[in-house]
Amino acid sequence: MNRQVEKIFQALGNKTRLDVVKLVLFEKEVSCQKILEQFPLSQPTMSHHFRLLLDNGVLSARKDGVRHYYAVNTKKLNSLGIDLSKLKY
Numbered sequence: 001m002n003r004q005v006e007k008i009f010q011a012l013g014n015k016t017r018l019d020v021v022k023l024v025l026f027e028k029e030v031s032c033q034k035i036l037e038q039f040p041l042s043q044p045t046m047s048h049h050f051r052l053l054l055d056n057g058v059l060s061a062r063k064d065g066v067r068h069y070y071a072v073n074t075k076k077l078n079s080l081g082i083d084l085s086k087l088k089y
Helices: 002-012 015-027 032-038 043-055 074-079
Strands: 059-064 067-072
Touching: 002 015, 015 032, 015 043, 015 059, 015 067, 032 043, 032 067, 043 059
Parallel strands: none
Antiparallel strands: 059 067
């Protein structure tokens, strides 16, 4: 379990990824398109950030038609003792 927590904190150690998590946490659920509009980075770069957050369980995703929506995986994070509710957007 320690390795899993370490990977989550590594994922959150990047300012862009932390800002994505703050945005999603504040909004509860956000479309990929809306997130992309908030950051001056290319779509492939943002996809890389999304992948790291998803692979490490920080975000969860659902697909509705062609749109992807992201939410913070608070259940998993809380089960590991990580509470992101104190983050401010």
